[in-house]
Amino acid sequence: MNYSRQREEVLEQLSCHIDHPTADVIYSELREKDPTISLATVYRNLKLLAQNGSIRRLTFVSGADHFEHKLNPHYHFVCDFCGKVIDVPMQVAETLDEAASQYISGKITGHDLVFHGICDECKAAEKLSVRDDDRL
């Protein structure tokens, strides 16, 4: 398979996701269609696609980079326990850019906002483990 075709495959696979997969996830999905593809190829293509603005690379999560196909500005929530990234569909505060521009002599083109906490599943698991402790 040639390079540009593989890049298309990577982009297509990512666009199937509404979550924010890592290169590993995209790789294991693509491998089923194309057993010759390597993790290095998938990662290189994701990085290239992010550099040319076709996709977004989320670097605020510790560990592996997460990628997403959705380019419009939006906020994220990160679970500090499992590292899951969720979109927060609240309105983006455009006035923040104006407010920040008072302190920046250059030009502000946007901002990222990341909320931290515990996701549903981890919260439920935590409650269960607390209940276990009570029994002791």
Ligand SMILES: [Zn+2]
């Ligand atoms: Zn979690």
Ligand SMILES: [Zn+2]
């Ligand atoms: Zn997102």
